[in-house]
Amino acid sequence: MMRSPMFGKLSGSEEILLPVKPSYITLTLLVALMINLLPLTGWLLGLRPDFVALVLLYWGIHQPRKIGFLPAWLLGLAMDVADGSLFGQHALAYSVMMFAAIALHRRVSMFDMRHQILHVLPILLIMQLIVLGVRAAAGGEFPGWWYFLTSITGALLWPVTDVLLKIRLRQRPDPDEA
Amino acid sequence: MEYTPPPFFKRGPSLLARLGFFALLSVILLYADARFHYMEAMRKVIAVVLYPLQELADTPGQAASRVANFFVSQSYLQRENDRLSHENFMQAGQLQSQQALIAENRHLRQLMELQERAEQTSTVAEILYVGRDPFGRKVIIDKGSSQDIEEGAAVVDDTGLIGQITRTFPWTSEVALISDREQVVPVQVVRNDLRAAVFGIGYDGALDLRFMPVNTDVENGDVLVTSGIDGVYPPGLPVAVVSNIERNAAYPFAKITCTPAAGANRNRQVLVMSRLAPLPDYPIAPESKKAGKTRKARKGG
Numbered sequence: 001m002m003r004s005p006m007f008g009k010l011s012g013s014e015e016i017l018l019p020v021k022p023s024y025i026t027l028t029l030l031v032a033l034m035i036n037l038l039p040l041t042g043w044l045l046g047l048r049p050d051f052v053a054l055v056l057l058y059w060g061i062h063q064p065r066k067i068g069f070l071p072a073w074l075l076g077l078a079m080d081v082a083d084g085s086l087f088g089q090h091a092l093a094y095s096v097m098m099f100a101a102i103a104l105h106r107r108v109s110m111f112d113m114r115h116q117i118l119h120v121l122p123i124l125l126i127m128q129l130i131v132l133g134v135r136a137a138a139g140g141e142f143p144g145w146w147y148f149l150t151s152i153t154g155a156l157l158w159p160v161t162d163v164l165l166k167i168r169l170r171q172r173p174d175p176d177e178a
Numbered sequence: 179m180e181y182t183p184p185p186f187f188k189r190g191p192s193l194l195a196r197l198g199f200f201a202l203l204s205v206i207l208l209y210a211d212a213r214f215h216y217m218e219a220m221r222k223v224i225a226v227v228l229y230p231l232q233e234l235a236d237t238p239g240q241a242a243s244r245v246a247n248f249f250v251s252q253s254y255l256q257r258e259n260d261r262l263s264h265e266n267f268m269q270a271g272q273l274q275s276q277q278a279l280i281a282e283n284r285h286l287r288q289l290m291e292l293q294e295r296a297e298q299t300s301t302v303a304e305i306l307y308v309g310r311d312p313f314g315r316k317v318i319i320d321k322g323s324s325q326d327i328e329e330g331a332a333v334v335d336d337t338g339l340i341g342q343i344t345r346t347f348p349w350t351s352e353v354a355l356i357s358d359r360e361q362v363v364p365v366q367v368v369r370n371d372l373r374a375a376v377f378g379i380g381y382d383g384a385l386d387l388r389f390m391p392v393n394t395d396v397e398n399g400d401v402l403v404t405s406g407i408d409g410v411y412p413p414g415l416p417v418a419v420v421s422n423i424e425r426n427a428a429y430p431f432a433k434i435t436c437t438p439a440a441g442a443n444r445n446r447q448v449l450v451m452s453r454l455a456p457l458p459d460y461p462i463a464p465e466s467k468k469a470g471k472t473r474k475a476r477k478g479g
Contacts, residue, residue, distance in 0.1 A: 033231060034235050037228070037235035040308075045308065069196050070200075073203070076204070083309070084318075087221060088206075088217075091203075103193060134208060140313040143380070
């Protein structure tokens with residue numbers, strides 16, 4: 001690499017954020033699950049990124065100690081039931097995604113937002129490829145290239161996710177308050 | 179003395195080991211579900227847990243449609259009322275003649291000692307949302323096993339067959355549309371009683387009539403209705419209209435495309451028909467050797 005990312009614009013890590021409570025992580029995951037359950041149709045459904053995957057990936061990269069495989073796996077099962085897909089396909093995909101997030105968390109958080117997107121996109125694509133592989137093994141057929149659009153929209157929404165999930169963590173406690 | 183690492187280096191099993199554990203667990207579940215359908219009970223439990231979240235997610239859309247309903251113009255309502263009362267009048271005439279036909283049919287069937295046609299009840303349901311799984315074509319309706327919806331029941335709208343109930347949950351159920359790639363509907367051509375099977379091809383607006391010889395007597399505009407020989411769909415429901423036929427002698431079969439008569443994207447209300455009375459047992463060949471084979475084959479199909 002020509003330019004060390006250490007000299008690039010650092011994002012996130014230079015801010016001092018409040019410690020993340022486990023209840024906040026749970027809340028964000030539940031909200032993401034609810035957005036995934038929205039009754040969308042047509043092209044909106046085709047473009048809708050997997051918000052549960054995005055938020056799981058975010059916490060996996062930023063708080064690898066506070067989130068693990070179990071929540072990812074359980075949310076995967078919930079998504080399988082909600083989508084009526086094969087029982088375990090999302091669970092497997094989210095587990096692999098969580099592995100990638102925790103394994104790469106030091107590396108990804110060193111980059112600025114544009115380069116983070118380039119890390120998030122392949123992780124989301126690998127997740128979809130796993131689902132595709134599972135369905136192909138179970139006798140499904142390729143639904144079409146639009147299938148991968150959700151990964152692209154998901155990666156493009158990564159900065160928005162970053163901003164939204166940090167809102168609550170930016171509020172500093174008032175030092176005058178006893 | 180044994181050496182033990184300081185506690186702050188203890189992190190449990192390695193990342194790869196944890197991934198292996200959860201991946202293996204997922205693969206076992208996948209195999210059990212895809213191959214043996216063992217996971218249906220588990221699915222129902224999780225569906226009950228998810229139900230309030232799903233209701234919450236549906237609320238904005240439902241509120242929006244309620245607001246839109248509230249602001250419907252009077253002229254629109256008046257026009258709709260006129261149209262409906264006109265339709266009602268036309269159908270009342272047909273219904274009166276149908277009563278006589280039903281009685282006559284029953285009488286004729288008795289005379290010919292045929293089995294009675296089963297009376298069917300039906301339940302009105304509303305489509306909640308379109309299934310999100312990109313690999314299949316499904317919709318979710320708002321009636322479930324607590325309203326006596328059974329798996330395998332046919333689902334129709336006002337113009338024809340939509341699909342079949344494939345999974346029931348306590349308050350919702352999943353309908354596989356006839357356009358789903360895995361759905362096959364046994365049909366009959368109304369004009370000449372030719373029997374065939376219609377296959378879904380994975381998107382709305384087209385169905386395939388497969389395995390018909392090139393010289394088959396099917397024409398553009400032929401109406402296809404369910405034949406009822408499968409014991410799943412009641413006979414006589416409109417399924418599709420033949421829209422395009424390619425007869426190429428190079429292939430063993432003609433390529434026949436049909437337009438579905440109904441569509442899940444047209445109205446929100448659908449009718450769930452009750453299950454048919456089970457068909458009489460498959461006749462078993464007298465030889466004891468073949469009997470076992472036939473029974474086995476029936477189970478698989």
